[in-house]
Amino acid sequence: xxxxxxIVCIGNELLIGKTVNTNAQWLAKRATSLGITVKRxxxxxxxxxxxxxxxxxxxxxxxxxxxxxxxxxxxxDDKTLEGIAKALNRRLxxxxxxxxxxxxxYEEYAKAGKTKDAELTxxxxxxxxxxxxxxxxxxxxxxxxxxxxKFEDTFLVALPGVPTEMEAIFDESVxxxxxxxxxxxMFFETSIYADGIMESTLAPLIDxxxxxxxxxxxxxxxxxxxxxxHIEIHxxxxxxDSKTAKDRLGKTIIQLSELIQKKGGKVKV
Amino acid sequence: xxxxxxIVCIGNELLIGKTVNTNAQWLAKRATSLGITVKRxxxxxxxxxxxxxxxxxxxxxxxxxxxxxxxxxxxxDDKTLEGIAKALNRRLxxxxxxxxxxxxxYEEYAKAGKTKDAELTxxxxxxxxxxxxxxxxxxxxxxxxxxxxKFEDTFLVALPGVPTEMEAIFDESVxxxxxxxxxxxMFFETSIYADGIMESTLAPLIDxxxxxxxxxxxxxxxxxxxxxxHIEIHxxxxxxDSKTAKDRLGKTIIQLSELIQKKGGKVKV
Numbered sequence: 060x061x062x063x064x065x066i067v068c069i070g071n072e073l074l075i076g077k078t079v080n081t082n083a084q085w086l087a088k089r090a091t092s093l094g095i096t097v098k099r100x101x102x103x104x105x106x107x108x109x110x111x112x113x114x115x116x117x118x119x120x121x122x123x124x125x126x127x128x129x130x131x132x133x134x135x136d137d138k139t140l141e142g143i144a145k146a147l148n149r150r151l152x153x154x155x156x157x158x159x160x161x162x163x164x165y166e167e168y169a170k171a172g173k174t175k176d177a178e179l180t181x182x183x184x185x186x187x188x189x190x191x192x193x194x195x196x197x198x199x200x201x202x203x204x205x206x207x208x209k210f211e212d213t214f215l216v217a218l219p220g221v222p223t224e225m226e227a228i229f230d231e232s233v234x235x236x237x238x239x240x241x242x243x244x245m246f247f248e249t250s251i252y253a254d255g256i257m258e259s260t261l262a263p264l265i266d267x268x269x270x271x272x273x274x275x276x277x278x279x280x281x282x283x284x285x286x287x288x289h290i291e292i293h294x295x296x297x298x299x300d301s302k303t304a305k306d307r308l309g310k311t312i313i314q315l316s317e318l319i320q321k322k323g324g325k326v327k328v
Numbered sequence: 329x330x331x332x333x334x335i336v337c338i339g340n341e342l343l344i345g346k347t348v349n350t351n352a353q354w355l356a357k358r359a360t361s362l363g364i365t366v367k368r369x370x371x372x373x374x375x376x377x378x379x380x381x382x383x384x385x386x387x388x389x390x391x392x393x394x395x396x397x398x399x400x401x402x403x404x405d406d407k408t409l410e411g412i413a414k415a416l417n418r419r420l421x422x423x424x425x426x427x428x429x430x431x432x433x434y435e436e437y438a439k440a441g442k443t444k445d446a447e448l449t450x451x452x453x454x455x456x457x458x459x460x461x462x463x464x465x466x467x468x469x470x471x472x473x474x475x476x477x478k479f480e481d482t483f484l485v486a487l488p489g490v491p492t493e494m495e496a497i498f499d500e501s502v503x504x505x506x507x508x509x510x511x512x513x514m515f516f517e518t519s520i521y522a523d524g525i526m527e528s529t530l531a532p533l534i535d536x537x538x539x540x541x542x543x544x545x546x547x548x549x550x551x552x553x554x555x556x557x558h559i560e561i562h563x564x565x566x567x568x569d570s571k572t573a574k575d576r577l578g579k580t581i582i583q584l585s586e587l588i589q590k591k592g593g594k595v596k597v
Binding site: 071072073074075076077078079080081083084085086087088089090091096097098099100101102103104105109113116132133134135136165168173174175180181182183186200201202221223246248257258259260261262263265266269276278279280281284287288293295323 | 340342354367368369370372373378526529531534538553562
């Protein structure tokens with residue numbers, strides 16, 4: 060059974076090209092390795108309406124998981140929870156558990172001399188105002204808690220945009236849930252490299268190899284310059300154990316390598 | 329007038345986290361600097377239905393530009409033009425102009441000894457099969473042409489996924505069109521850095537500075553570790569000339585720096 064996930068990244072910095080979306084790549088890689096199929100990544104800006112639309116559209120496609128990144132902090136433009144509340148048509152309310160997490164963090168910071176006081180200012184309390192029915196997820200390395208909400212058959216998880224915080228919450232609270240849903244399935248991948256053959260000459264050979272190895276997905280990525288073709292050939296399969304995966308990938312690599320050599324190309328494993 | 333653009337990136341490698349989406353960042357940065365407002369970035373896999381849905385949804389939001397990346401090559405999983413044709417409800421047809429571009433490329437490659445023959449195999453001809461009404465855009469550094477299609481008030485531009493090819497076609501054929509539509513407006517940005525102040529303490533200061541400088545957008549990005557706060561403060565504005573932009577940004581930086589210093593923080597410009 061395929062367990063689907065969508066990623067929604069929130070932040071103007073992504074839309075003006077200031078920031079490369081490494082969060083999406085990290086989450087996609089991690090989820091894929093846990094056996095989850097990422098179907099779509101959406102990036103929108105720091106606007107309630109935009110966030111609500113993106114989340115609402117994702118919910119309509121009924122993936123098992125939606126993970127958002129960004130917009131959970133204390134500033135005026137951290138609007139993700141407002142957008143999610145709007146998409147879910149739920150009220151925002153002060154979540155006591157989240158408030159307690161935030162309170163403890165600032166007390167700890169004040170003790171360590173990192174901030175003058177632990178006062179719960181409106182901008183700090185803001186991070187504890189969650190949609191009804193939400194549960195906060197502890198942030199081991201920052202202040203804004205993550206958030207999880209179940210909506211119909213979808214787990215909606217909101218993570219901060221700061222990569223260290225996003226990764227820490229994911230590893231501590233989210234990965235285990237993904238793995239549980241994905242079951243035994245695991246994603247296996249490897250690459251080989253072909254020189255001296257153009258992608259258009261390689262294309263029909265991939266067709267043959269994929270036809271003969273129906274559980275293996277093969278995709279070519281030209282990596283060289285125009286003058287000197289150099290192609291990465293990425294092979295992947297989803298299987299319940301590594302032996303099956305290795306057998307499948309190995310058999311495909313042997314067949315494809317032979318086909319490439321017959322056409323005058325060189326293969327590096 | 330705000331000229332809106334959406335980016336649709338196509339490729340399984342993005343959804344499995346194999347590849348960081350530098351194409352989206354490059355396009356977003358370039359378009360923003362030309363005065364265009366990027367509203368959304370969508371990433372989908374190499375499936376006709378997924379591509380058609382993403383393009384169709386983007387068209388419904390009526391941006392002036394949609395730029396797609398990926399899926400124009402000779403392999404079985406290059407399905408972007410099929411997806412676009414489906415979204416537009418147009419037939420695919422052999423485009424003679426595109427075929428001529430491809431023919432000349434392979435003749436050139438064969439002459440240079442890069443490929444054995446210039447034969448127009450089905451996989452090569454495939455790159456010239458475009459939706460009705462499409463115009464090919466020359467690819468200065470590869471074989472697959474870019475594609476431009478006008479649909480109602482939207483320019484739909486399809487670029488290859490190989491970064492050097494995507495960038496070369498954009499610079500040669502697309503940038504001038506974006507600039508023409510954007511008019512005089514230009515995007516200006518700069519960053520300052522604050523140490524010794526937490527983001528939640530900085531947040532109300534940004535509120536004040538943004539209130540007093542309505543044309544400047546300010547966003548804070550925590551860059552330090554939990555133990556040692558270090559925050560990048562990014563300031564941006566859209567203006568018709570650089571003097572106006574510099575005046576706005578300079579005035580805001582002075583005010584915000586004073587506010588941060590009063591709270592015990594240090595500012596580096």
